[in-house]
Amino acid sequence: MEKCKRDIILKDCGCTYEPCSKKGKCCDCIKYHRDMNQLPGCLFPPEAEKTYDRSIKYFCEVMEKRGYKLI
Template sequence: MADCPNKEKNLKDCTCTYSCGKRGLCCECVAHHRASGQIPGCFFTKNGEATYDRSIAALARDHGIC
């Protein structure tokens, strides 16, 4: 999927600070994290994303759900 026509736009909107080959390739990023039982960094607040904890529990804490 490296030929994503939206990659440049996605990179402008990407809030994830982790450096990887999937930045800007949202479909690949979401699929990777889903397969790992994780949530992509862009679902978190800035502070939540900075913890690099991609668990569902971390997302809930980050958004004050639990």
């Protein structure tokens, strides 16, 4: 099994929520948000990420405002 790349990933993590213990552990981060029907913060554009609203609904709203056509 490949070694965890947390130290490398942490440098590129787009999430600004600092107290989170899952930061840099993408597998835990994705599972946590997926279980709540959400998306990880790194998928949101920076200004939207800072709201800490990780809902799929908010993601779709933000991306549609940026010109993406979601289905």
